[in-house]
Amino acid sequence: MSASTIGFPRTGPRREMKFALESYWKGTTSEAELLATAHKVEADAWNLQKAAGVSLIGLDGTLYDQVLDTTTWLGVIPLRFQSLSGLPRYFAMSRGGAALDMSKFLDTNYHYLVPELAADFAPQPDLASFLDKVARGQAAVGREAAMPIVIGPVTFVALAKGCPLPTSEAVRRLLPAYCELLRRLAAMGVPEVQMHEPVLATSAAADLKAEFEAAYQQLSQCGVPLHLVTYYDDLGAAYPWAVQLPVAAVTLDFLGAPGAAVPAQTLALIRQHGFPADKRLVAGVVDGRSVWADNGTAVALLRELLSSGAITADRLMVTSSAPLQHLPYDLDLEGDHLPPSLAGRLGFAKQKLAEMVAVAAAATSNSTTTADAANANTAAVAAAVAAAGGTVPCGAGDTAHRQGLPDELFSRSQPYAARREVQVQLPAFPTTTIGSFPQTAEVRRLRQQLKTGKLSQSEYERLITGHIAYAVGVQDALELDVLVHGEAERTDMVEYFGVKLGGMWFTTAGWVQSYGSRYVRPPLVVGDIEYRGAMTVWEYEVAESYTSRPVKGMLTGPVTILNWSFPRKDLSRAAQALQLALALRQEVAALEAAGCKIVQVDDPALREGLPLKRERWDSYLGWAVDAFRLCTGVAKPATQVVTHLCYSDFDDILPAVDRMDADVLTIENSRSDNAMISALAAAGYGRDIGPGVYDVHSPVVPTVEFIKSRISSFVSTGILDGRYDRIWVNPDCGLKTRAWPETIAALRNMVAAAAAARQDLAAAGGVSCGLAAAATPAGGTSGASGAGGCRGCC
Incomplete structure (x- = not known):
């Protein structure tokens, strides 16, 4: 069993991207210098994952936001930005006077730039920057390990606003651009493409079965195997049909949100419905949204999964429950700031890579020593839980x-x-x-x-x-x-x-x-x-x-x-x-x-x-x-x-x-x-x-x-x-x-x-605001300079 990643911090270990962006916006560095920093931050992250022993590496990285990147390469640019091009247009959409709306990405504190899809939108794909990132990723970690990350078409439409078209029609219009991208990736020798569809974990997925089935039937014909990636929760009622989509692999979240009243029910869904024999399962069992180190839960989940008979070890991989972008970069950077008793219970993104690799090895081992090595802090975490007064991982007090x-x-x-x-x-x-x-x-x-x-x-x-x-x-x-x-x-x-x-x-x-x-x-x-x-x-x-x-x-x-x-x-x-x-x-x-x-x-x-x-x-x-x-x-x-x-x-x-x-x-x-x-x-x-x-x-x-x-x-x-x-x-x-x-x-x-x-x-006629002779909290009147009245509103 091996490990895969579905996302990693795009920041650089010491916030290199923050400082590069702010310097570029101030005009103190050039576009070339900004891009050089971005490319180095991406390559360093990819190489870090490779060095940790990760087999399949998701090619994460963005200048500002991955949804904005998707809007850009798809070529669904709102009319007000179409006179611009390149980085000026990119940053106008993200922070200009008429910038795209900003909203929270599902149930996270990450903000994304909301796509706008007008009734007459027609994609004009510009794939150059996307393909360049893939080529750099292949050069860094090898062609067989570099996995492009693509926000799937149904999730993209779900994240958009203002589109008067039915979801099925909006997705249909996007598919030629997606197919063109997939064909270009196939020509580059990409072995598999991660299609991120977190909307499948929401209640909205119940009404999107037809859209998913039509879209992925077409996408599966574009020359490159697809890896359907979902996260932030289980698939619920969508599970039986979602795992049957024509893809080579499916990533499922086995944990859900930390501390949620109801943890992800993925294992129960697999026990109930099984898992297709023609697909790999990539199990999100290492917590990608919590800095707390695994306490043995990951290995236990994998062993339960294997014992269910729904999947064999040769078709099973390990990943994080969500993209690691939600975690800090590297616990090692804390030095001696954290007390050892606390630091020993933590894991940031870099440490989660080691967790995934160790968990993958431990899950199929009969050795207790090997299983314990998957989490050297199991005893410390268990002791801390007991000291806190309970062993229930989440949700017990909600009712x-x-x-x-x-x-x-x-x-x-x-x-x-x-x-x-x-x-x-x-x-x-x-x-x-x-x-x-x-x-x-x-x-x-x-x-x-x-x-x-x-x-x-x-x-x-x-x-x-x-x-x-x-x-x-x-x-x-x-x-x-x-x-x-x-x-x-x-x-x-x-x-x-x-x-x-x-x-x-x-x-x-x-x-x-x-x-x-x-x-x-x-x-x-x-x-x-x-x-x-x-x-x-x-x-x-x-x-x-x-x-x-x-x-x-x-x-x-x-x-x-x-x-x-x-x-x-x-x-x-x-x-x-x-x-x-x-x-x-x-x-x-x-x-x-x-x-x-x-x-x-x-x-x-x-x-x-x-x-x-x-x-x-x-x-x-x-x-x-x-x-x-x-x-x-x-x-x-x-x-x-x-x-x-x-x-x-x-x-x-x-x-x-x-x-x-x-x-x-x-x-x-x-x-x-x-x-x-x-x-x-x-x-x-x-x-x-x-x-x-x-x-x-x-x-x-x-x-x-x-x-x-x-x-x-x-x-x-x-x-x-x-x-x-x-x-x-x-x-x-x-x-x-x-x-x-x-x-x-x-x-x-x-x-x-x-x-x-x-x-x-x-x-307009002396509209009353109900404030005549109203007193201020200080005991005076509400005039700007101590005068009575309501400052000209009556």
Whole structure:
């Protein structure tokens, strides 16, 4: 038995791709230098896999996003980009002023660029860059080992938006381009092509049988054997027909999402339905979404599989349960940062390669010693699980996730209609930002100096105070209505809280790509979560001291912290989320005690944690929303609770969004063409709403006219039925990736657009916003300079 890979980190061990991209975008390096770095990062990753003993190596690698790469080689370029070519077009689609929409890739924290398929789309394939990568891969690891990775046509259509055509027709139009690619690959001597179809693991697969069968019947005739690759969950009801598709091999996920209420049921499906005798099975038994080392599960699964009689060892290979791109690159880069007792229980992408090779050898060995060698840390992991109080790998607490907590902890003391009247009162189209401001080199230097001991905590706080004061001063000068402190002290919205909470641990080199050049360093949940004291109060008090305007307290919600971490595998995600919620609840109370009247608890990862099977949604949403409500239920009626959701489709979980009971919901919107706000309006959503008016991932500064048109489009949806004081104006997301000059220019235009919209309301007949003589939280009136009234909105 041998090992195969279906994806690997595209980052480089030391984030070489991030720095190469940012240097190219700044104009300090050339296109040739960017491509040279990218090619070296790819070759090094491929050679690393070969050196580890992997037999079949998936040729992963991208400049920005693999879905965008597919859009490019297929030649399904939206009309607005067709005047461009090469890298200028590629990056215009990913980060330009009219860039493609961005969304989460299934149930992961990876963001992909959403393809657009118009009714008349006609692919114009450009295969040069794809074929070049394959040729480089063959040169690096050998023709027999180099396996091209292709996103399959049905998944590609499922990931797209805006296509008015039936899925079958959209797939049919793509197939000639796919066939051309396969024929070219066959001519290059490629022995097999990985066709990645993760949509097969979703509930949507139940309605796609005809599309898959028609597509793969045609693709199988194009001259090269196909390897169908699925991951993120089992195939469920699609299993019986999906494994019968005309392919040479099938990769199946035997594990599913870490900590999921229901683990992947692949082994049970194989026991029930068998496995075709004419195919190889590539078993995803090494966890590709968790940094925890295998505890013997992988070998046990393989031995159970072999004992079932459904497959023989000569037709079985080992791989990861999902592409390894979701893991940090190499645990060895941590050095002595991690305590040995923890480091011995971990495995990053490089270490998972060794796991796969060892597991493949151990599964068919009768030697106990050989089996133990597949995971040298089995005893340590088992001891850690026992110390944590359980041996159940996941899901045990989901059906009783409230764990005896009183029901009243999960609700605000008054309904929205009552409490909104005693909260902060603002003009029509109140302006704010989502939270973060530019993370300058100086800010990053201060954090590094604190970390290395070159600055004391008091010296660091004194210097950070200056950055907070600057951010507040900019917002005050621009006359935003509600301010933020700017988050200069935060490297990351999860890491900042993780290092202050008990039960979490951080790596130094555990970077994972979120999208493009945006990387995150997820924390590890290593024990029970504990609140150790105020985490954000000091920053709030500093910011509040520099302004008379309301300042938001800024927290990351429990579900996002959990979903953007590597959770424990011995405790259900539900239980871990409630632990986080109880800790954050104490921080909400601490902010209130400091005088904070608006607390923002961002939970943008709420939807991405949804199981891929709809029948499992209710369980997940039950505990996920309860965790948010447990966190915020402590807030007094006069405290306004804000939350932010972004880069996912929420229209199919609107009841859950409503049940969160936030006073203000801010959403990513600029790339989504009002889809979410229209859905909210149609559903009769009645709380405050803040749709993003411009894209923070683009350096383009939006004009006043553009932003004003966005505000007008919100009104046209009918949302909130004329309560324009409850339609907020804000950017799509935080501004940490932007520079100060473009940030100031964009916010100046945003404030001007909101003011112009208010003037239009007044000219249209004095539309009332219900704010006459309303008091501010500070006890004054709501005028921009202390004057009464509502700033021209009535």
